[in-house]
Amino acid sequence: MFLLLILAIGFYLYKTGDLQKLTSNRQNQYRHDLSAARRVIDVRYASGKISAEEYMNLKNIL
Structure with a gap:
């Protein structure tokens, strides 16, 4: 029953476009932290x- 409720909420968020807004906000936050x-x-x-060697190693990791 709980799984059905989660699926219904997810479907509603997908149809209204709120799910895309939530995922894009998280991606922007990750990009900001990386920069x-x-x-x-x-x-x-x-x-x-x-x-310089340590600098290049850190840049390659990111």
Whole structure:
């Protein structure tokens, strides 16, 4: 019964378009966090806190 309720709510959100809005908000938040991490790595490299090799390794991970 609980599964049926979850499916009904999911179908309703899909039909109204709210499901796409929710998923796009989560993707935008992930992209924002990733760009913030890249900025921190760039600042640390520019200030000389990490070496060029470590900088490249961190950039490749992201």
